Amino acid sequence: MKRLLLLLAFFTAYSGFATHxxxxxxxxxxxxxxxxxxxxxxxxxxxxxxxxxxxxxCWGDGExxxxxxxxxxxxxxxxxxxxxxxxxxxxxxQGAFTIxxxxxxxxxxxxxxxxxxxxxxxxxxxxxxxxxxxDNQSVDFSYCPCPEYACAFQPYCFNPGAFxxxxxxxxxxxxxxxxxxxxxxxxxxxxxxETCPFMxxxxxxxxxxxxGILGGPAVLDPRSGSFCWSSPETAGEYNIAILVHEWRKxxxxxxxxxxxxxxxxxxxxxxxxxxxxxxxxxVKDTCIVAGTIxxxxxxxxxxxxxxxxxxxxSGTPFSDSATFTVPGNGTGNNLTGTFHWETSCDDVNNTDxxxxxxxxxxxxxxxxxxxxxxxxxESFLIRVxxxxxxxxxxxxxxxxxxxxxxPNTGCPGAxxxxxxxxxxxxxxxxSCCDGSTPTDLGYTLVGTVLGVGSSEFIDNTSNLAVGQQxxxxxxxxxxxxxxxxxSTPACDQLQAEFPIMTRVSIDVTDGAIGTDxxxxxxxxxxxxTVAPYNSGNFYYELYRVTGGPTLIFTxxxxxxxxxxxxxxxxxxxxxxxxxxxxxxxxxxxxTTSVITFVGQSTNASSIFLTLTPNDNQVSLSWNVAVxxxxxxxxxxxxxxxxxxxxxxxxxxxxxTYNDTGLTNGINYCYRIKSIGGYTAPQIPSPLINWSQxxxxxxxxxxxxxxPVLEIVGDCEFIMNTLTWNNPNNxxxxxxxxxxxxxxxxxxxxxxxxxxxxxxxxxxFNHNDSGSIAGCYYVTAVDSAQYGNxxxxxxIVCVDNxxxxxxxxxxxxxxxxxxxxxxxxxxxxxxxxxxxxxxRWGNVVFETTDPDIKWDxxxxxxxxxxxxxxxxxxxxxxxxxxxxxxPVMLHGFVHLIYDNKPxxx
Numbered sequence: 001m002k003r004l005l006l007l008l009a010f011f012t013a014y015s016g017f018a019t020h021x022x023x024x025x026x027x028x029x030x031x032x033x034x035x036x037x038x039x040x041x042x043x044x045x046x047x048x049x050x051x052x053x054x055x056x057x058c059w060g061d062g063e064x065x066x067x068x069x070x071x072x073x074x075x076x077x078x079x080x081x082x083x084x085x086x087x088x089x090x091x092x093x094q095g096a097f098t099i100x101x102x103x104x105x106x107x108x109x110x111x112x113x114x115x116x117x118x119x120x121x122x123x124x125x126x127x128x129x130x131x132x133x134x135d136n137q138s139v140d141f142s143y144c145p146c147p148e149y150a151c152a153f154q155p156y157c158f159n160p161g162a163f164x165x166x167x168x169x170x171x172x173x174x175x176x177x178x179x180x181x182x183x184x185x186x187x188x189x190x191x192x193x194e195t196c197p198f199m200x201x202x203x204x205x206x207x208x209x210x211x212g213i214l215g216g217p218a219v220l221d222p223r224s225g226s227f228c229w230s231s232p233e234t235a236g237e238y239n240i241a242i243l244v245h246e247w248r249k250x251x252x253x254x255x256x257x258x259x260x261x262x263x264x265x266x267x268x269x270x271x272x273x274x275x276x277x278x279x280x281x282x283v284k285d286t287c288i289v290a291g292t293i294x295x296x297x298x299x300x301x302x303x304x305x306x307x308x309x310x311x312x313x314s315g316t317p318f319s320d321s322a323t324f325t326v327p328g329n330g331t332g333n334n335l336t337g338t339f340h341w342e343t344s345c346d347d348v349n350n351t352d353x354x355x356x357x358x359x360x361x362x363x364x365x366x367x368x369x370x371x372x373x374x375x376x377x378e379s380f381l382i383r384v385x386x387x388x389x390x391x392x393x394x395x396x397x398x399x400x401x402x403x404x405x406x407p408n409t410g411c412p413g414a415x416x417x418x419x420x421x422x423x424x425x426x427x428x429x430x431s432c433c434d435g436s437t438p439t440d441l442g443y444t445l446v447g448t449v450l451g452v453g454s455s456e457f458i459d460n461t462s463n464l465a466v467g468q469q470x471x472x473x474x475x476x477x478x479x480x481x482x483x484x485x486x487s488t489p490a491c492d493q494l495q496a497e498f499p500i501m502t503r504v505s506i507d508v509t510d511g512a513i514g515t516d517x518x519x520x521x522x523x524x525x526x527x528x529t530v531a532p533y534n535s536g537n538f539y540y541e542l543y544r545v546t547g548g549p550t551l552i553f554t555x556x557x558x559x560x561x562x563x564x565x566x567x568x569x570x571x572x573x574x575x576x577x578x579x580x581x582x583x584x585x586x587x588x589x590x591t592t593s594v595i596t597f598v599g600q601s602t603n604a605s606s607i608f609l610t611l612t613p614n615d616n617q618v619s620l621s622w623n624v625a626v627x628x629x630x631x632x633x634x635x636x637x638x639x640x641x642x643x644x645x646x647x648x649x650x651x652x653x654x655x656t657y658n659d660t661g662l663t664n665g666i667n668y669c670y671r672i673k674s675i676g677g678y679t680a681p682q683i684p685s686p687l688i689n690w691s692q693x694x695x696x697x698x699x700x701x702x703x704x705x706x707p708v709l710e711i712v713g714d715c716e717f718i719m720n721t722l723t724w725n726n727p728n729n730x731x732x733x734x735x736x737x738x739x740x741x742x743x744x745x746x747x748x749x750x751x752x753x754x755x756x757x758x759x760x761x762x763x764f765n766h767n768d769s770g771s772i773a774g775c776y777y778v779t780a781v782d783s784a785q786y787g788n789x790x791x792x793x794x795i796v797c798v799d800n801x802x803x804x805x806x807x808x809x810x811x812x813x814x815x816x817x818x819x820x821x822x823x824x825x826x827x828x829x830x831x832x833x834x835x836x837x838x839r840w841g842n843v844v845f846e847t848t849d850p851d852i853k854w855d856x857x858x859x860x861x862x863x864x865x866x867x868x869x870x871x872x873x874x875x876x877x878x879x880x881x882x883x884x885x886p887v888m889l890h891g892f893v894h895l896i897y898d899n900k901p902x903x904x
Contacts, residue, residue: 021121042146060097142314151273161314224379235271287433306365345411465627498599514575579608630676812856
């Protein structure tokens with residue numbers, strides 16, 4: 001009891017300090033492992049006895065300091081004082097540390113905080129010290145809400161004007177409960193708390209607008225930090241807390257948290273408003289190319305003609321070159337502000353700049369006794385992207401294409417350039433800021449060149465093919481992920497000075513005697529009028545590349561390239577199981593029998609089809625590796641199987657296809673026909689090729705979809721009723737049974753407790769465990785032939801409703817009425833640990849039996865105890881979903897005799 005009295009006295013003393021805290025936050029600057037903080041608080045000026053020339057700071061590393069106030073500003077008209085405290089603290093270790101400032105007390109009559117006058121005021125910020133993060137400046141606020149006013153039954157909005165001076169950092173916002181002091185019995189007093197362990201605490205905080213009790217809904221925009229309350233109804237004071245998370249993007253593109261700051265501020269809702277809030281015109285999010293100028297205007301109006309408006313702007317760009325000018329600011333009820341920003345490459349950022357515009361009125365039109373100034377806020381985002389790369393050219397040099405551009409040395413922060421390629425010169429016809437990437441436009445990344453001064457890329461990849469056009473776009477990139485818009489495309493193609501593959505088609509499918517037809521086109525741009533090709537002859541060598549280059553054919557010799565043999569039938573192959581790749585080489589034989597290698601074609605392969613059987617369907621996929629472009633694939637199925645008749649069943653531009661609606665157990669055979677060509681008009685088109693024949697038999701390998709489970713727990717009858725949907729009615733057609741799995745606690749393993757063999761039976765009562773606590777899931781199982789089991793349903797859990805009460809009197813006089821100290825009927829109790837004390841603190845009885853059955857005799861000497869009041873402490877081990885959860889009971893029991901019985 002002594003400890004309890006001391007604790008009560010401690011908080012009584014706190015309550016006597018007066019009531020004054022309205023708002024506050026902690027900002028910081030981290031350099032190395034030293035953090036320098038600025039504490040800003042807003043207090044009630046009239047509470048002079050509670051004025052704080054100094055505050056205590058907990059640094060989160062076990063150390064505390066007393067911090068002196070460095071400045072303050074008084075506003076008697078609104079009964080507020082804005083205080084600033086500054087201090088630096090070195091950390092010895094790396095890690096995440098919560099900086100806390102705790103001060104009793106909040107001002108009285110805060111409507112959404114229970115017993116606010118006795119609730120201490122606590123603000124926190126988190127600093128993270130890590131070599132991956134380095135130095136960091138926390139978020140700061142342009143507007144210190146000291147005070148903030150709203151009018152009953154009028155919409156209210158506030159934005160603190162959050163900004164971050166570290167380039168590239170981004171912010172997100174979250175509405176959280178206000179914090180106070182930790183006062184758990186038996187625990188030391190710490191700076192701040194969210195919940196109290198091992199002990200139930202009353203709910204002390206309610207969000208404005210929650211449950212409709214305190215007015216219309218209130219929401220916080222997680223992107224801009226604007227808090228809006230649609231319609232506060234009850235006049236008075238309210239507190240909200242905005243947690244601002246700070247993020248930094250690593251070179252990997254991953255965003256990591258690097259700290260946070262909580263702003264706790266107070267809103268005074270007046271029920272006697274004659275004022276109407278001003279409004280700002282809307283500003284949309286925008287994007288701008290670095291090096292250009294962004295100009296726009298925003299207007300503010302007030303329906304009260306005598307009010308004067310003041311407009312302000314906040315955001316990181318204002319620490320650079322951005323300006324916001326408002327002619328006649330502070331006079332009149334209609335203002336226009338102009339935002340002007342001359343951007344440069346230094347402003348390029350892969351995160352958006354948050355800009356907040358505010359307008360405040362002065363309520364000069366109010367003739368009543370209370371002036372309530374009101375505000376409006378408009379927040380928007382600006383993205384600054386790198387300028388596009390210019391001067392892009394593409395030129396064929398031998399069997400390569402050389403891409404050049406003008407380096408943008410005016411952007412020294414850029415890391416280099418990325419080069420993308422396509423067969424068609426697709427141009428981004430939308431705005432440069434629409435977010436379209438080269439990939440979106442159909443281009444593929446083929447190279448990266450580091451260094452902002454670089455200006456050339458040589459495309460010598462092996463898949464460049466004669467007869468194809470290649471178009472290139474270049475983008476400039478930064479390490480933080482910022483990229484410019486795609487450049488204007490530049491196109492060229494290789495000279496057709498080498499053989500051009502046009503066909504690798506499977507004519508006969510067999511495991512040993514299959515046949516591929518291979519065909520190619522002559523090098524129509526090879527100049528045979530100049531040396532050394534202006535005399536002598538040419539011939540081809542055809543190689544099967546698969547399994548190592550093997551010469552399989554040598555053509556006749558001819559002085560005319562078009563006259564050379566350009567087709568070959570490769571036989572004796574395992575076309576059923578192998579995809580074959582081919583290449584043609586061209587040689588020149590001079591009149592003196594000197595053989596010269598002229599050049600070779602790009603490799604080309606047959607189409608190889610793979611089948612995957614499934615439930616009533618066959619999935620087809622095929623591999624294609626050819627230098628030309630296939631624009632269409634036709635899917636053929638043999639009908640009926642073994643007939644040799646192939647029917648076209650569908651077409652696609654993809655290399656996958658699902659043939660559905662089939663019958664399990666029947667064999668189905670397929671072939672793929674490709675249709676394509678080169679971009680060069682000289683090469684014959686279209687190019688037609690066939691895959692091998694492949695067969696598969698559909699089989700049910702697909703489990704049913706998972707059921708959706710619900711549960712109703714009944715503590716009185718100790719029974720759980722599980723219900724779920726029948727998947728056959730929505731997403732399956734072959735469910736035959738269900739498996740029900742159970743875990744007695746949320747952390748214990750699941751076991752199968754029941755199988756239901758009727759698909760229409762979707763209800764199960766579980767009542768054989770003596771407890772309803774537990775978690776369940778259900779699976780569906782299809783036909784007995786295949787026995788596929790679905791994924792688990794959603795997991796549902798239910799908890800027990802344990803109760804255990806003790807009477808405060810019993811009469812062990814032997815009359816068989818109330819002779820034993822026993823509990824009232826109880827449920828879901830494992831056991832207890834009960835000790836009963838006399839007035840001198842001695843244990844007179846103890847037991848672990850939840851039925852107790854104390855007859856008034858001492859367990860020490862088995863003698864009858866005297867009448868009187870006895871004190872008990874009882875640890876009740878309740879059976880809960882989390883396992884065994886102890887609950888502490890303590891109280892008094894009166895032992896009374898009418899007719900005292902004899903000792904045993």
